[in-house]
Amino acid sequence: MTDQQKEFLDRATLAARSAGHIFPEAAACEAALESAWGKSGLATVDNNLFGMKQHQHPIYSTANLPTKEFENGEWITVVAHWINYPGWPQCFADRMATLKRLAPAQGFEHYAAALAAPDAETYVREVSAKWSTDPNRAEKVLAIYNAYVTPVQA
Numbered sequence: 001m002t003d004q005q006k007e008f009l010d011r012a013t014l015a016a017r018s019a020g021h022i023f024p025e026a027a028a029c030e031a032a033l034e035s036a037w038g039k040s041g042l043a044t045v046d047n048n049l050f051g052m053k054q055h056q057h058p059i060y061s062t063a064n065l066p067t068k069e070f071e072n073g074e075w076i077t078v079v080a081h082w083i084n085y086p087g088w089p090q091c092f093a094d095r096m097a098t099l100k101r102l103a104p105a106q107g108f109e110h111y112a113a114a115l116a117a118p119d120a121e122t123y124v125r126e127v128s129a130k131w132s133t134d135p136n137r138a139e140k141v142l143a144i145y146n147a148y149v150t151p152v153q154a
Contacts, residue, residue: 001147001148004037005032005037006148008028008032008037008038009025009028009029009032009144009148010028011088012027012028012031012032012038012049012088012092013025013027013028015028015087015088015089015091015092016028016031016092018089018092019089019090019091019092019093019095019096020093020096021092021095021096022096022115022117022123023117023120023123023124024092025120025145025148025149026120026123026124026141026145027092027095028148029124029141029142029144029145029148030050030124030127030131030141031049031050031091031092032144033137033140033141033144034049034050034051034132035048035049035050035051041065042063042065042082045063045084046063046082046083046084046085047084047085047086047087047088047090047091048063048082048083048084048085048091049088049091049092050091050095050131051067051082051132052082052083052085052091052094052095052098053080053081053082053083054081054082054083055083055098058083059083059094060083060084060085060086060090060094061083061084062081062082062083062084063081063082063083063084064079064080064081064082065079065080065082066078066079066080067079067080069133070133070134070135071133099111099114099115099127100115103115107130108130110126110127110129110130111126111127111130113126114126114127120145120149121142121145124138124141124142124145125138125142128141
């Protein structure tokens with residue numbers, strides 16, 4: 001892990017913690033993957049670290065940008081409506097609010113399981129089962145997480 005990546009994760013963890021995220025380090029690692037370590041256009045311009053699509057009743061402004069989705073066994077490009085956040089804490093707070101709002105709904109049982117997770121790994125696996133169309137998302141996030149939270153042996 002580079003110094004720049006660690007700095008991103010430290011900043012994101014602080015923002016997640018200030019927003020009351022239940023697993024701030026894991027959320028920071030999700031944000032790293034989803035935002036290309038904070039370098040995606042969505043992250044740099046819109047403070048949207050998770051690829052959060054606009055809500056039915058918007059609180060923040062909207063950015064319309066192309067994205068890749070994994071559907072029917074292949075990657076396709078579509079235009080999506082994304083949320084433009086004023087800052088990272090608002091992004092993390094809205095992410096938690098979204099998970100909590102959707103958790104009781106049919107088809108979102110993985111969010112309920114993520115919110116009840118006993119540890120960060122379970123949280124990541126459960127939330128990743130529904131959050132992204134990338135079938136390898138959980139393993140990618142956990143690789144970042146393990147590199148971040150595991151102390152380097154001298």
